[in-house]
Amino acid sequence: MYRYDEFDAAMVADRVAQFRYQVERRLAGALSEDEFKPLRLKNGLYLQLHSYMLRIAIPYGTLSAQQLRKFAYIARTYDRGYGHFTTRQNLQFHWPRLVDVPDILAELASVEMHCIQTSGNCIRNVTADQFAGAIAGEIEDPRILSEIVRQWSTFHPEFSYLPRKFKIAVSGTTHDRAAVKFHDIGIEIIKNDAGETGYRVFVGGGMGRTPYVGLEIGRFVAPEDILAYLEACMRVYNEYGRRDNIYKARVKILAHQLGADEFRRQAELEFAEIKKAGTLQLPERELARIAAYFAPPEFENLPEESPEFDAALANRDFANWAKTNLTPHRAKGYAIATISLKAIGATPGDASADQMDALAQLMDDFGYEEIRVTHEQNLVLPHVKKRDLPVIFARLKMLDLATANAGLITDIICCPGLDYCDLANARSIPIAQAIQQRFADLERQHELGELKIKMSGCINACGHHHAGHIGILGVDKKGVEFYQIQLGGSGAEDASVGEIMGPGFGKDEIVDAIERVVDAYLKLRMDGERLLDTYRRVGMAPFKNMVYQEQLHAAY
Amino acid sequence: MPLIKNGAFAKDPFIFVPEGKAFPEDMGVMVTLERFQSERENIFAHNMPVAVKLASSENPEVLKGDLPRIAAIAIEFPIFRDGRGFSWARMLRTRLGYTGEIRAVGHFLFDQLAFMVRVGFDAFEVRQDFRIEDFTRAMGEMHYVYQPSADGKKTVFDLRAVK
Numbered sequence A: 001m002y003r004y005d006e007f008d009a010a011m012v013a014d015r016v017a018q019f020r021y022q023v024e025r026r027l028a029g030a031l032s033e034d035e036f037k038p039l040r041l042k043n044g045l046y047l048q049l050h051s052y053m054l055r056i057a058i059p060y061g062t063l064s065a066q067q068l069r070k071f072a073y074i075a076r077t078y079d080r081g082y083g084h085f086t087t088r089q090n091l092q093f094h095w096p097r098l099v100d101v102p103d104i105l106a107e108l109a110s111v112e113m114h115c116i117q118t119s120g121n122c123i124r125n126v127t128a129d130q131f132a133g134a135i136a137g138e139i140e141d142p143r144i145l146s147e148i149v150r151q152w153s154t155f156h157p158e159f160s161y162l163p164r165k166f167k168i169a170v171s172g173t174t175h176d177r178a179a180v181k182f183h184d185i186g187i188e189i190i191k192n193d194a195g196e197t198g199y200r201v202f203v204g205g206g207m208g209r210t211p212y213v214g215l216e217i218g219r220f221v222a223p224e225d226i227l228a229y230l231e232a233c234m235r236v237y238n239e240y241g242r243r244d245n246i247y248k249a250r251v252k253i254l255a256h257q258l259g260a261d262e263f264r265r266q267a268e269l270e271f272a273e274i275k276k277a278g279t280l281q282l283p284e285r286e287l288a289r290i291a292a293y294f295a296p297p298e299f300e301n302l303p304e305e306s307p308e309f310d311a312a313l314a315n316r317d318f319a320n321w322a323k324t325n326l327t328p329h330r331a332k333g334y335a336i337a338t339i340s341l342k343a344i345g346a347t348p349g350d351a352s353a354d355q356m357d358a359l360a361q362l363m364d365d366f367g368y369e370e371i372r373v374t375h376e377q378n379l380v381l382p383h384v385k386k387r388d389l390p391v392i393f394a395r396l397k398m399l400d401l402a403t404a405n406a407g408l409i410t411d412i413i414c415c416p417g418l419d420y421c422d423l424a425n426a427r428s429i430p431i432a433q434a435i436q437q438r439f440a441d442l443e444r445q446h447e448l449g450e451l452k453i454k455m456s457g458c459i460n461a462c463g464h465h466h467a468g469h470i471g472i473l474g475v476d477k478k479g480v481e482f483y484q485i486q487l488g489g490s491g492a493e494d495a496s497v498g499e500i501m502g503p504g505f506g507k508d509e510i511v512d513a514i515e516r517v518v519d520a521y522l523k524l525r526m527d528g529e530r531l532l533d534t535y536r537r538v539g540m541a542p543f544k545n546m547v548y549q550e551q552l553h554a555a556y
Numbered sequence B: 001m002p003l004i005k006n007g008a009f010a011k012d013p014f015i016f017v018p019e020g021k022a023f024p025e026d027m028g029v030m031v032t033l034e035r036f037q038s039e040r041e042n043i044f045a046h047n048m049p050v051a052v053k054l055a056s057s058e059n060p061e062v063l064k065g066d067l068p069r070i071a072a073i074a075i076e077f078p079i080f081r082d083g084r085g086f087s088w089a090r091m092l093r094t095r096l097g098y099t100g101e102i103r104a105v106g107h108f109l110f111d112q113l114a115f116m117v118r119v120g121f122d123a124f125e126v127r128q129d130f131r132i133e134d135f136t137r138a139m140g141e142m143h144y145v146y147q148p149s150a151d152g153k154k155t156v157f158d159l160r161a162v163k
Helices: A006-027 A033-041 A065-078 A098-109 A142-153 A223-240 A251-258 A260-277 A284-293 A307-312 A316-325 A353-366 A386-398 A429-438 A442-448 A510-524 A531-538 A540-555 B033-038 B040-045 B060-069 B084-095 B110-119 B132-140 B156-161
Strands: A045-047 A052-056 A082-085 A091-093 A168-171 A185-191 A197-203 A215-221 A326-328 A334-339 A350-352 A371-373 A379-385 A453-456 A470-477 A480-487 B003-005 B008-010 B014-016 B028-032 B050-054 B072-077 B101-106 B123-125
Touching: A006 A033, A006 A098, A006 B156, A033 A045, A052 A098, A065 A082, A065 A091, A065 A098, A065 A353, A082 A353, A142 A168, A142 A185, A142 A223, A142 A284, A185 A223, A197 A223, A215 A223, A215 A251, A215 A260, A223 A251, A223 A260, A223 A284, A223 B084, A251 A260, A260 B084, A284 B156, A307 A316, A307 A386, A316 A326, A316 A334, A316 A386, A316 A442, A334 A386, A350 A353, A353 A379, A353 A386, A379 A386, A429 A453, A429 A510, A442 A510, A470 A510, A480 A510, A480 A540, A510 A531, A510 A540, A531 A540, B028 B033, B028 B072, B033 B040, B033 B050, B033 B060, B050 B060, B050 B101, B060 B072, B060 B084, B072 B084, B084 B101, B084 B110, B110 B132
Parallel strands: A168 A185, A453 A470, B014 B028, B028 B050, B050 B072, B072 B101, B101 B123
Antiparallel strands: A045 A052, A052 A091, A082 A091, A082 A350, A185 A197, A197 A215, A326 A334, A334 A379, A371 A379, A470 A480, B003 B008, B003 B123
């Protein structure tokens, strides 16, 4: 994985000192809260319902054992013994004290981590496919470009006071696990007909109150031009993005108002100007230097089959876990293992200090250099020998980290909701937990197949409800929590925005309603269809009929 | 308002002349873009240095043909969160090759000064209580930069290449 050189280290150290001075001025009253707010936000520090919240950047979701241990240490020393992994592959601590934050930052800097630009109206932490470097069919490891973009966007003097936040994601395969079309800019690494690698650039995707799938703006951007192209798109946005209305300030509004052709025309005018100056061309040597950090580990030459693995399949728990939580690896005899942070009844995305320490130990024991965070709020061991899997599974099980539900109905994406968040209208964690309990039976989960439930406690859509096969949105109706159901969203390569089914359900009705959606799917589905496929084939009406009619029956 | 120019307090050679007011005889004048455009010839005929003040929504490209005759361009920050001025300054320096003064006016923070200098601002109208030590401090907070801008500072990419 990427390692800081003296320049990267100096940047982070300077930032810690700078933020320390900002906190001093705030505590001394020299900065008003209004003036301090954007400064602390640019360093990932939010003021939540009950306390501050600190969001730590995990660039493109890659972590070392040492970094994971540091999270555990911070969780114990400065927080309440746990951390929360987010849909942007970051980690949040929900209970730090303001006076401690500079010290926490110094701790993070000691392991090459920071909170730079994890919030605020700037370019946020870049996210990427969690299977980078491990999955077959990858054109290029998306973390190479992600790291280049991370550096270019860090303390960018021109784009640190944008109309609104700006999120970039990169995918290196045709199968999109990074939700690139739901980002302000999504980059898909592609090959052209001549076999050259380049970048397809989508602009203006997003969720929130006006969800949009990104528009294809750059059809094939040459690697050396990508920063110039991004800078061009950013400049169009900085100059013309709306600043009069916070709800219309994201680039998605500008891009969709201009349309793809006009946005592309403006971006390409800028691009031509930037290329004239020439300073943003990416030097070959720097590209090679960064790429070398992401060279895959040397894989042993193993047979595809492993007797240890095959023998362990006799154990039903292991077999179930293998079925959902393992993904084929590009190297023979290896697998990609997803560690679910969605144990039934747990808070989606949370990990305790003990779990983080134990995972770091497991990484050390097996010589794993890195662990990944997924946007679906799980963790991933990217390069596991199949013969080691039975032992890995046993150890994960002892840590409550062997839940066999990756991609299934209980693998729910969920925002912190009204339990923590200042913006939320409704609680989401207890609803997610109740749905997990209802569908806890693993056989039933397997019967339902891939089914992505995503839930947000307000219209800001941090829980990606627009992209859920089933999306749930918490709303507030005169002080009472209600939950709307959406169907048909997808955050993958077949990206789509879900449609609202109809009137919402109370907190005591929503789990039953979800169950009726699922029952309707089972009645309607044809062979091999996921709920998403069935919905796309039959539309909303049959689902709606069954869900609301049976609600009436139930009332009598 | 105190003016910082090239890192030190300086006497302001311009006076802002509001709509409808006559130009003073012996001083440089600063006018809004609207007034500049409507009284262009008259303003240059005055024969004192001319400065134009742009609102944050005004793209400096409209001044393109007149830039060699404009001594200073003031870019207004109505609120520190409005970052359009960063792009206007960058565009003036890098694309339009403007070498006159670019002045930040309005509401901006100590913490934005380093970014402002990077994109091409070299003059700042600051609050009465602003201390020059703070300006110096702001310039020294970060030692390196990752991306090229109007200041021509060597980037980390450049520094790595010569290591």
